[in-house]
Amino acid sequence: KNQVEQSPQSLIILEGKNCTLQCNYTVSPFSNLRWYKQDTGRGPVSLTIMTFSENTKSNGRYTATLDADTKQSSLHITASQLSDSASYICVVRGQAGTALIFGKGTTLSVSS
Amino acid sequence: EAQVTQNPRYLITVTGKKLTVTCSQNMNHEYMSWYRQDPGLGLRQIYYSMNVEVTDKGDVPEGYKVSRKEKRNFPLILESPSPNQTSLYFCASSLSWREDPDTQYFGPGTRLTVL
Numbered sequence: 001k002n003q004v005e006q007s008p009q010s011l012i013i014l015e016g017k018n019c020t021l022q023c024n025y026t027v028s029p030f031s032n033l034r035w036y037k038q039d040t041g042r043g044p045v046s047l048t049i050m051t052f053s054e055n056t057k058s059n060g061r062y063t064a065t066l067d068a069d070t071k072q073s074s075l076h077i078t079a080s081q082l083s084d085s086a087s088y089i090c091v092v093r094g095q096a097g098t099a100l101i102f103g104k105g106t107t108l109s110v111s112s
Numbered sequence: 113e114a115q116v117t118q119n120p121r122y123l124i125t126v127t128g129k130k131l132t133v134t135c136s137q138n139m140n141h142e143y144m145s146w147y148r149q150d151p152g153l154g155l156r157q158i159y160y161s162m163n164v165e166v167t168d169k170g171d172v173p174e175g176y177k178v179s180r181k182e183k184r185n186f187p188l189i190l191e192s193p194s195p196n197q198t199s200l201y202f203c204a205s206s207l208s209w210r211e212d213p214d215t216q217y218f219g220p221g222t223r224l225t226v227l
Contacts, residue, residue, distance in 0.1 A: 034216075043116075043202050043218030044155075089155070099170065100216070104154035 002027040004092050004103035012109045017080055021106045023073040023090030035064050035075050036089040038105070044089055047075070080110045114139045116219035118203050124225045125193055133188045133222050135203030142208045144186040145170070145216075146178065148199040155202065161186055193226040200224075 004025045013019050025033070032051045036044035048057045048064040050073070057064050061078045077084055090103040116137045125131055137144065145160040147170075157170030161180040175197055177189040186205075190197060203219040 041221065041223075043204075043220055045218070046215050049215065099157055099160070102155040104152065 002092075002094060002101050004090055004101050006088075006090050006103040006106050008106060009104075010107040010109070012111060013080055015080060015082055015110050015112050019077050019080060019108065021075045021077075021088050021090075021108070023075070023103055025071050025073075025090070025092045025101070025103075027071075027092045027094045027101055029095055030068060030071070031093040031095060033064075033066055033073050033093075034091040034100075035062070035073075036091060038087045038089060040086070047088075077108075080108075082110050082112060084108060085110045114217070116203055116205055116217050118201075118219040118222050120222060121220060122223050124227065126227050127194055128192050131190050131193060131224075133190075133201060133203075133224070135186045135188065135219060136184050137186075137203075137205040137217070138184065139205065139207070139217070140183065141205035141217075142183070143214075143216075144180065144203065144205045146176070146186070146188045147202045147204065148172065148197075149202060149221075150199050158188070158201075193224075195226050198224060198226045 007022045034049045035047040038044040047059050047062050050057050050066045052068040063076045066073045087105040087107050089105040092101045119134045142163045146158040147155045149155050156172045158176050159178040161167045167178050201222045204216045206214040206216040
């Protein structure tokens, strides 16, 4: 069964610290993997999209990595800010044009 | 401004009273989709539409209807709402289901409570 598992479920860090969120998937064949940021009560917003041939992609302080062989991805947040407090959702697309498969998200809380 | 809009943003209703949640996008996107989000379950797809007059079921279509009569609008209809449909609903759109990878844009969400 195609699944996307994220860890940890929640995370609390101090402002200014770095953190890494994990995403493991069993989707096959694989087309692309996305990371979304969802602020409380708002719709998800795309951070990065990576195809199987891409290993790393950055968007400001967010850096996503992908290992298509081990079916693992990570999202690294550098020098966290209070505004990074949100849910981060990993989403995988199997074959091109098929439905997206969503992870349940990691809730990140950044405290001062 | 390119956006996906949903109305209403909040709705409290009673069991069995038909309701419609509207979704509109101004980006000329072909692909539109409805999701519900529940605590501990993440986002689950209800219905999607690849173009005008083309709709299909997602993972959790029971109790919902959709229509796509024009490209910009994709309303979600609950003919006889029940309490288990209390949820946070998101509409999303992307340029085309053929484009891969494509960026999916989400609306602001509609919080529905069915009493």
